[in-house]
Amino acid sequence: MELVDDTGGCYFRMSMKNLFDETCREEHKKKDLEVPVNFAEFSKKCSERWKTVSEKEKSKFDKMAKADKVRYDREMKDYGLAKGVAWKKVEEEVEEEEEEEEEKEEEE
Numbered sequence: 001m002e003l004v005d006d007t008g009g010c011y012f013r014m015s016m017k018n019l020f021d022e023t024c025r026e027e028h029k030k031k032d033l034e035v036p037v038n039f040a041e042f043s044k045k046c047s048e049r050w051k052t053v054s055e056k057e058k059s060k061f062d063k064m065a066k067a068d069k070v071r072y073d074r075e076m077k078d079y080g081l082a083k084g085v086a087w088k089k090v091e092e093e094v095e096e097e098e099e100e101e102e103e104k105e106e107e108e
Helices: 017-029 039-052 056-080 087-107
Strands: none
Touching: 017 039, 017 087, 056 087
16 A cells, blocks of 8 residues: 555655554445445544554554554655755654654653
8 A cells, every 4th residue: 555645745654543443444344335434433433442452453553553654754755855855854854753752652
């Protein structure tokens, strides 16, 4: 799955929760393809389910999120170079995001 928007820019980075939600959507499609989905209700159910997921299962999504971060960083670098944007600025933004994530993890 390539996550690049149609303007050629980089798409967002997938978090553990984003990946879990995607898995929920895929499971729902397999089970109830014809049943319409209320997005707000479905998101709420996925969030409730996320709270009950074991640490072992969450570690699977953590590994996937880390792999997606590598993809995102690579695309940001390529996009920045292609658009003539200084990579240094992109790199600083990535470092800031990493620091924010580390702070969040330490708080938990």
